[in-house]
Amino acid sequence: MEFDKNKECKWYCCCPMRxxxxxxxxxxxxxxxxxxxxxxxxxxxxxxxxGKYHPDNMLPDGTIDKTLK
Ligand code: SF4
Incomplete structure (x- = not known):
């Protein structure tokens, strides 16, 4: 799907979610x-x-997804 580039989060470049x-x-x-x-x-x-630590497998809603590595 196409996302609205104007709304892109400033961290998207380097976010593990990407x-x-x-x-x-x-x-x-x-x-x-x-x-x-x-x-x-x-x-x-x-x-x-x-500036708080958060693991790579923490989802945007704050839950940890252990299937993600
Ligand atoms: S997961 Fe959160 S921090 Fe990462 S790009 Fe998406 S909105 Fe930004």
Whole structure:
């Protein structure tokens, strides 16, 4: 699907969610809702902004997905 480039999250370039998505491991809904939607509500985004550690397999809603490596 086509995403609205104007809404792209500033971290999308280097976010592990992008890598998982491009590998087909992550539901597109996350990319649509957060990375090209409301990234302010993304827990990863919030933690990035405040310099807090967060693992690569933490989803935008803050849950850990152990199937992602
Ligand atoms: S997962 Fe969050 S921090 Fe990463 S690109 Fe998407 S909105 Fe930005």
């Amino acid at each position: 890598i998982y998505y491009e590998k087909g491991l992550l539901n597109e809904k996350y990319i649509e809702d957060y990375c090209f939607g409301n990234h302010d509500k993304c827990i990863r985004y919030q933690m990035e902004e405040s």
